[in-house]
Amino acid sequence: EAGVAQSPRYKIIEKRQSVAFWCNPISGHATLYWYQQILGQGPKLLIQFQNNGVVDDSQLPKDRFSAERLKGVDSTLKIQPAKLEDSAVYLCASSTQNYEQYFGPGTRLTVT
Amino acid sequence: AQSVTQLDSQVPVFEEAPVELRCNYSSSVSVYLFWYVQYPNQGLQLLLKYLSGSTLVESINGFEAEFNKSQTSFHLRKPSVHISDTAEYFCAVRPSGYNKLIFGAGTRLAVHP
Numbered sequence: 588e589a590g591v592a593q594s595p596r597y598k599i600i601e602k603r604q605s606v607a608f609w610c611n612p613i614s615g616h617a618t619l620y621w622y623q624q625i626l627g628q629g630p631k632l633l634i635q636f637q638n639n640g641v642v643d644d645s646q647l648p649k650d651r652f653s654a655e656r657l658k659g660v661d662s663t664l665k666i667q668p669a670k671l672e673d674s675a676v677y678l679c680a681s682s683t684q685n686y687e688q689y690f691g692p693g694t695r696l697t698v699t
Numbered sequence: 700a701q702s703v704t705q706l707d708s709q710v711p712v713f714e715e716a717p718v719e720l721r722c723n724y725s726s727s728v729s730v731y732l733f734w735y736v737q738y739p740n741q742g743l744q745l746l747l748k749y750l751s752g753s754t755l756v757e758s759i760n761g762f763e764a765e766f767n768k769s770q771t772s773f774h775l776r777k778p779s780v781h782i783s784d785t786a787e788y789f790c791a792v793r794p795s796g797y798n799k800l801i802f803g804a805g806t807r808l809a810v811h812p
Contacts (some may be wrong), residue, residue, distance in 0.1 A: 589711060591742070620799075627708075627804065627805075628804050628805070629703070629789050629791075629802030629803050629804050629805050630743070630789070630800075630802050631802070632799055632800070632801075635799060637800065642798070642800060675797070678742060679742075680744065682798070687745060687748070688745075688800060689745075690735075690742035690743040690744070691742050691744050692741055692742045693741075
């Protein structure tokens with residue numbers, strides 16, 4: 588069974604630029620999550636999708652972050668414009684009804 | 700609200716020595732408990748989980764954790780560590796009725812020869 592796929596693995600941008608991350612969850616997993624992991628901290632949930640609907644986006648900075656999950660499969664997370672404090676690893680995870688979450692390898696974003 | 704506290708940010712230990720990584724949580728509702736491991740440049744992998752039943756849970760690579768409801772703890776232990784156990788370990792809780800994980804800040808385990 589293929590795992591959660593994410594791309595790119597690394598991205599370096601300048602502040603005020605925009606960036607997008609892509610995630611393809613495990614086949615059949617209805618729930619998809621995006622987490623932000625700042626260096627030295629645990630992952631923090633940004634947004635959770637159930638199929639193509641948003642379940643929880645309470646911690647998503649909506650003035651600059653957006654996410655979508657068209658057709659209830661893969662998802663993109665966008666930052667526009669990026670700030671220095673957005674430097675982090677962005678993790679995507681997916682789960683089935685038993686709620687066990689499987690994580691992708693992450694995208695390491697550096698904002699200079 | 701829920702929170703998770705991992706009391707040690709770094710734990711250095713010699714190979715074949717025992718280790719304990721501490722985790723305490725705070726929650727107004729019942730929770731399910733998890734330990735995840737993150738090897739360098741990799742995503743998080745589930746190490747073990749407590750959902751119900753026996754309070755002592757084990758992983759396939761020799762780790763174990765015990766749920767202590769009175770002390771709101773879920774400490775991770777291994778009687779003899781290997782170099783390959785060097786990684787960052789995250790404790791997480793999932794509040795009952797919610798489909799979200801709340802993570803601690805992580806403990807970096809460094810196993811030295």
